Amino acid sequence: MNSKPRILAIDDTPTNLYTLGMALAGEFDLQIASSGPEGLVMARESPPDLILLDVMMPGMDGFETCRRFKAEPALATTPILFVTALSDLESELSGLSLGVADYIIKPFKVELVKLRIRNILSISRLSQELKASEECLRYVMEATGEGVWDWRMSDSAVHHNASWCRILGLDMSFLTHPVDTFMDLIHPDDRAGVQRVLGACLAGDGVYASEHRLRHSCGHYVWVADRGRVVERTATGEPARMVGSIANITERKRHEAEIHHLAYFDVLTELPNRRLLIERLQQAQLRNQRNKQFGALMFLDMDRFKQLNDTHGHAKGDELLIEVASRLRGCVREQDTVARLGGDEFVVMLENLAGPVDDAIGNARKVGTKILETLNRPYRLGDLPYASTPSIGLTLFSGKDDSIDGILKRADVAMYAAKSAGRNTLREADPGR
Template sequence: MAEALVIHGGVTDRPSILVVDDTPAILQLLQVLLCDDYAIVTVDSGLRAVEAFAGKTFDLVLLDLLMPEIDGFETLKRLKQLPNFASTPVIFLTAMDDLASERCALELGADEYIVKPFKPTLVRLRIDNLLQRVHLQRQLEMALASADKGLWEWDLRSGRVSIDARWGEHLRLVPNQTSGDPVRWKDYCHPGCMTVIDEAKAAYLAGRLPAFDADVQLLNADGQWVWVNLYGKAVMTSAEGDFARLTGTYRNIERRKQVEIALQKSEERFRFVMDATGEGIWDWQVSSDLLAHNASFSRILGMAEGNLEHAVSFIQSLIHPDDLASVMGCMAACLDEGMDFVSEHRMRHVDGHYVWVAERGRVVERGDAGQPLRAVGSLRDISERKAIEAEYKRLALYDALTGLPNRRLLVDRLRQAIIQNRRNKECGVLMFIDMDRFKQINDTFGHESGDMLLIEVGRRLSSCMRETDTVARLGGDEFIVMLTELPDERRVARYDAERVGNKILDVLNQPYQLGGNVCESTPSIGLTLFGGDATEPVEAIIKRADGAMYEAKMAGRNRLRFVT
């Protein structure tokens, strides 16, 4: 007769097996077969099995069916009542080779039913496989418990939903919505969230999403609606290849959702403020090609205010071609280097004209590897400010009467020409032009006619020049023409300059229609060459040309004089 309770082996971290059988030979065989890898406890009756489980938890039970006092079925029923038995796997080892006994064992929750006499090696393999599954199941349970996740299963054919809440948020059915029909998502879910489940299911089944993923509100055990994330995939398909069953996990995301809702409300308030100020706001999920924005963004560019989402590629196509490289460079620095995106550039309005905008933005979310995930920014119309700046610049650098560059802009361009001459081994020519008898015309016909003469002189001079040349008005009836990109050979450069000077003499000698009067005025022109000598002051070059012009006047006016 076997001992009432025998513990074999001293290793406590090995899987433990409780062997229950009234045949000593079977107990001895199983102990020898399993003791190298498992901690074995043997008992010879069902009552002793219950006693053994009362003081210790086992990983597996090997249970005989025919035993004195209570049989294996009754033993299993009593074991199931113990709190530490839970889902412990059970293998029946019995001589009862009939369908009714096997069915009863499986209905009671047995995992295996092996008929004696058995092959020890096959029993060992079944035990190993079963304990491996138990090990994996417990690892899964630990992972679920640490993540506060529960399991769910959804039969797509019947609509039936099963939820295992042992590790996750405990849920209950929505009151007055269930009968004898199978439980479905609508019996747990807030009515306003059913569309979310249907859309997530359709997107997953159509292949648009890699998994079923939905944030919904479910009713918890306390009768409160809580935000829960449902995530799962297909585990079974029909004979036609369609998904038949989904299974997955759920977890409470109430805290995260409340933060998201608070952030959304904050963003909405901010958007309202920006709409009130006319400032456009944009939000870009960097991995996508879509840019979300407010109505002010649309108004600035003349787009329909009802469409608050556009492709990033479309927005980029609106940037003026001359500004695009600069804008893209600033955006790259923002995405890759963490700098703020700051840019003033032109964007095409729906009507076809360009508006000046000031744009600012920054990356507000990055991935684990530092890659940009989300960027936000603003867009403001600064066309009026740019127009004022342009007008200030024009007044500062251009003559108010003729629209030609003034002395300040001429000096700047002359300095740049000297630098260019040195770099390209070229030279330039400066012509100082003074209109003869201008005071007489002004005094005779009035200042208005004098102004008309100066405007026409500026127009005629500009018509004789290349785009690279400069025509400027110094003041009064004095003009400057600067020719650039001439050959470094001084003789050739002088020849080209005199040729242009004679052309100017011809066009300025033509009569002038000044209102109802026709007048004539001739120019006196002084020419001088300048090269790439940065040490020579630009004022000295202008003075040299001025001296040549006085020589032309002294020689009788309406002619050229050249000074080197």
């Protein structure tokens, strides 16, 4: 198979063609034509890699022949070198305005001709490879649905592909827009984080990576994974151009939220479960130590809950637990935690109780008393009127020398003390511990 680059030489002077043939035959596959129309026919049948075109020819001159080549879709990007004895500026400008790659001045300097041909072929090959690579990347991006962005700092404009617009439900008028438009689309809660990560990337050489929400044209927000990096900088190191892409990760975020909810929340009551309670208790200890405050933990057990299940069925028991959870939420502040450990066992954790110890336990006792009164109110479980009461154990905790197990055990012991005292009451563990 012939791997030599194919060159089409068009010249009406046989001597010139002979000279070219002798000079180029060893390195290139040379085809010759004696006129512009003949060259066009040959090029259509077998597109060359490069065209050497004489400027001064009878009938159709080199300028018109060049225009004809550029009008052919299959030949429009084929590099053309003008071969001419003319060296005036006007002729060169005319040729360059038509898109010719270079000029070769007669008489030929063979080695210079070869060097220019090699250079032009190399540039052409690299250009074709780049175009193929860009087309491949564009195809992949479109196939995966990723939105591409290209931020030119010189004019503060961001350019996009169609997928970027589709992700956000925008029309094609948003293929180019000011960078401030992007910032305005970011969810207010995410904006500071995006600006921080983006600023770090612009200041250094790292990769920009952020997961945040962008406002869809319909008004809701779409979660995206946004990635990019600076690809051009000025002579002084300032960022000049940044490119990247976004992918819609809304479904992934929804699945993550579902998994998180199953891992940290009780399915029946939607309250935090034991795992989340332990994490919040650990965090509360750290805050207590930092702020020199106290927290309180209450264990609650619904009296004779098993009797309700045995007499009226588990569905009624579930209805009672759901109502208890709702009432407990209404007894505490937003910063406090109500959790369900399982069965009919609930935990209330109060935070930010100011000292001294007597004041902190006094405030916790007030909340405990409020819970007793609230859970003593009559219940209606479907068509069943029902009365139920809690037994509550209360303990205070700080942030020093107090283990999680120790806190939970004290509250549990106090709760069983309340049951032993006749139920429907509150008992406290030693507040000095």
